[in-house]
Amino acid sequence: MNIVKEETIESRMDKVPVGLKKSLTQVGATVTFEFKRNLKNMFISFGIAVGIYILSLVINLIQEGRGAESPASAGEYLTSYLGMIGFFILIIAVMFAGNIIALDYDKHTGNLIFPKITKGRLFLGRVIARYLLSALAVLVYYVLIGATALIKYGDLPIEILASLGWAMLYTFAVFALVAFFSSFLKKTSTTIVVSLVMMLMVFNLGTTILMMTGVTWEPLFILTYYANIITYSVGYSVAGVFVIGLPTERFLEGSIGPGVGGDGPTFMRWITPDVTGAIIGMIIYSVILIGAAYLFFRRRQQK
Amino acid sequence: MPQNNKEIIINLKNLTKRFGSFTAVSNFNLEIRKGEIIGLLGPNGAGKTTTMKMIARLLNPDEGEIWIKDNGNLELLTGKNMVTLLDHIGFLIENPTFYEHMTPRKILSYFAILKGYPKKKIPKRIEEVLALVGLTDWIDKKVGTFSKGMKQKLGVVSALIHDPDILILDEPQTGLDPKARRETREMFLKLKNQGKTIFLSSHLLYEVSEISDRIAIINQGKLIAFDTMKNLEMASKDIKLQIQLMELPVDIEKKRVELEEIILPYTGLKLKSKIVSFNPELKIFEARFNGELTNQRKILEELTKKEIDIVNFSVPRANALEDLYIQLIAGVATEEVAEPQAIIKGDRGD
Structure with a gap:
């Protein structure tokens, strides 16, 4: 049991980073640590990306095997892989943001972390690292489907990059929502369940209610609505013809009743937000949720 | 050197913490002097951990103040200055829970960087502190494979990693076998000889009585005795x-x-x-x-x-100590036992 005292506290503290340098050092160290800590999750997320890709590929192959007409263009082919992108992003966000705060209180890991670092710096470091890992998983999926389309059609529409950009933005917005729940819910498992219920049921229910009540507002307050732009930014089909890029008509009108265009009540279904609405909407969503998560985290006390 | 001549480096004044209608800590006063070991004794739920969490700012006190020495002056601990004031304190709060997939090397390296320990010296420091508790061979093993006692040891060294002046340790010897307890006792005494101040809580009377300069006994959130071992015996x-x-x-x-x-x-x-x-x-x-x-x-x-x-x-x-502890905790004040208040007020020194 030898404790070697090599230098005085004063001499050591002279070399200790202070102020902004200290903040950056701590955030940087947290980012690195979080990468290492989430390494296993990263590989699982890659596995999920490959799994969903294979599932979509198999569905496409079965349809082609049953005589269905093959998509005429790479863009149309890509959209068949983007049907599940919203769900995939949700799974990834839950995986990386579900325990971002709740774990420290659930498993008491926070007792070791605090007060070594302020909650603000810790949260910032974690958000950066985990979002980058989430984005990496999304990127892996795009690389897979892009490569498949390239092999099959020999070219790729540039719109896939726009779609990737929207997917990245949407990933952050969903990540922020899950982090928000993690900031005040007691357990990681509760955070995951609440996030899934919110995204898969509550938002969809909201959309349905709006549609059925004939309300004409664009549902920019419904987070899942923004997922549509990821697919529609590649292109859309009109009367069997695939058109590259976002649709000019952003909503459909119809009515409920016997036959098409029946006498029943009319409804309005919004297809996709426009570029400005999507950027502003997702940024507002992300900023509010991440900000609220930080404030809850800051006020939260260890029981 | 008489205890009361040493400088006060932590001063807890009227600390109170409530959880709803339950008062976990009530008007808790304690002065910790430089270079001493103070043992905080109390039964489960007495308020030991809550007190330590308040010093670490994991919990905000409802009433009272925490003063910590910084640059020669006692400073009131607030949310704004907590980073500076708590920088030279090493904490171990409750049973430590680590990230299971990480190794001691990675965890301690992260903690050392957070605390501003010189980067070049971190690898050597990690090896030193792990050697203190006999975990050298486990430096690159995942914490998930550790026993409870090993995690406890890792918790103690995680508080020590940045070579702090003050150590605040909540039940540091819980889960340790007798040999490990003896080793940690020796380690605490060596740290004390290096001038470090240690404030540790425990329900293990023997462990506390063997190394503490002064012992505080807490029950139902209230400090019921605080004095040197000798005076408590008296x-x-x-x-x-x-x-x-x-x-x-x-x-x-x-x-x-x-x-x-x-x-x-x-x-x-x-x-x-x-x-x-x-x-x-x-x-x-x-x-x-x-x-x-x-x-x-x-x-x-x-x-x-x-x-x-x-x-x-x-x-x-x-x-x-056990006799006194039981008498005080049970609230039995026989004619042979001094009034608890007198024990707190009496600062008789060694």
């Missing part, structure tokens, strides 16, 4: 003296009566009977007395004079 006024004979007598009761007759005049107690008892587990006789060294010496002289064949004659410190 305050107990009812110390057990262990007497082991060369051979166990055939008639134990007869020997007990014989010992009682010899010892009775020198106990310093008002009791006139039931002074001596036999402990069948340890196979020794135990005599109650007031803890005064003069009485202890007189008892030994009388026993030797009467040719009682003694092989061991001692006052286990933990026993004395």
Whole structure:
């Protein structure tokens, strides 16, 4: 049991980073640590990306095997892989943001972390690292489907990059929502369940209610609505013809009743937000949720 | 050097913490001086962990203040200055839970960087502190494979990693085997000799009594005793003296009566009977007395004079503390026990 005292506290503290340098050092160290800590999750997320890709590929192959007409263009082919992108992003966000705060209180890991670092710096470091890992998983999926389309059609529409950009933005917005729940819910498992219920049921229910009540507002307050732009930014089909890029008509009108265009009540279904609405909407969503998560985290006390 | 001449580096003033209608800590006052080891004793739920969490700002006190020495002055701990004031304190709060997939090297390296330890020296420092608790061979093993005791040791070194001046350790010896407890005791004493201040909580009376300069006893959130071990023993006024004979007598009761007759005049107690008892587990006789060294010496002289064949004659410190602890916790204030308030106020030094 030898404790070697090599230098005085004063001499050591002279070399200790202070102020902004200290903040950056701590955030940087947290980012690195979080990468290492989430390494296993990263590989699982890659596995999920490959799994969903294979599932979509198999569905496409079965349809082609049953005589269905093959998509005429790479863009149309890509959209068949983007049907599940919203769900995939949700799974990834839950995986990386579900325990971002709740774990420290659930498993008491926070007792070791605090007060070594302020909650603000810790949260910032974690958000950066985990979002980058989430984005990496999304990127892996795009690389897979892009490569498949390239092999099959020999070219790729540039719109896939726009779609990737929207997917990245949407990933952050969903990540922020899950982090928000993690900031005040007691357990990681509760955070995951609440996030899934919110995204898969509550938002969809909201959309349905709006549609059925004939309300004409664009549902920019419904987070899942923004997922549509990821697919529609590649292109859309009109009367069997695939058109590259976002649709000019952003909503459909119809009515409920016997036959098409029946006498029943009319409804309005919004297809996709426009570029400005999507950027502003997702940024507002992300900023509010991440900000609220930080404030809850800051006020939260260890029981 | 008398205790009261040393500088105060942490001062807890009227600390109070409530959870709803339950008051976990109530008007808690404590002064911690540089270079001393203070043991905080109390039963489960007494408020030990809550007190330590308030110092670490994991919990905000509802009332009261925490003052911590920084640059020669005691500064009031607030949310704004907590990073600076707590920088030179190492904490271990509650049973440590680590990230299971990480190794001690990665975790300690992260903590050392957070605390501003010079980067180049971190690898060596990690090896040093892990060697302190015998975890060198586990430096690159995942924490998930560790036993509870090993995690506890890792918790202690995680508080030490940045070489802090002050250590605040909540139940640091829980889950450790006797050998490891002994090693940590020795480690704490060595750290103290290096000038570090240690504030540790425990329910293990022996561990605390062996190393602490002063002991604080907390119950139901209130500080009920705070003094040096010696003064607490004196305050107990009812110390057990262990007497082991060369051979166990055939008639134990007869020997007990014989010992009682010899010892009775020198106990310093008002009791006139039931002074001596036999402990069948340890196979020794135990005599109650007031803890005064003069009485202890007189008892030994009388026993030797009467040719009682003694092989061991001692006052286990933990026993004395245990008696006082139980008396205070149970709220039993017999005429032989000093008032608890007097124990807190009395700063009699060594």
